[in-house]
Amino acid sequence: MNQTIVKNWNARVKTTDTVYHLGDIALYFTHPAGISNQAVYDVLKSLNGHLVLIKGNHDSRAFFKYLNNHNFMVGGKPKFEFHDVGVLIKFNHRQYYMTHYPMMMGIVKQIINLHGHIHHYSVNIKEDINVGVDTPETDYLDYKIPFGTPFSEKDIEQMVQGKFTDFAKRS
Known part of the structure; x- marks a missing residue:
């Protein structure tokens, strides 16, 4: 492994x-x-x-x-x-708060929380993206990522857009 x-x-x-x-x-x-x-x-x-x-x-x-x-x-x-807790960065005109635990950001919709911790699960909040090695959020990608490969900015953007589109269909 x-x-x-x-x-x-x-x-x-x-x-x-x-x-x-x-x-x-x-x-x-x-x-x-x-x-x-x-x-x-x-x-x-x-x-x-x-x-x-x-x-x-x-x-x-x-x-x-x-x-x-x-x-x-x-x-x-x-x-x-x-x-200890997390890092806030900006890329692709977005802010990303990278943490271990999923964070409930409240009304701060311009910040995307990239997190791990919950393994095979996804938080039912469109601004929370599980980026752990075993995340189900890779279903939003139109290609496969080999096991253990870190996600690129392109991968993250496609997962964010996919989850946003998925949530828009629910409304």
């Missing part, structure tokens, strides 16, 4: 790209924890790009500290950047 993810990830992501990982980086627990931390670190350092890591419910502060203590530079930037 790890080799498939690394292969598919690196086929899409250049070393200069930035990838946002929305939590639950890995589930591999051993005693002592340093063994699993090292194993996960070995996989992460083999992935192309600068990784912005948003803490998930299965990511410990100790693990993030381990990664930070082993951080290294890639293209003039640290390999890893860390956030």
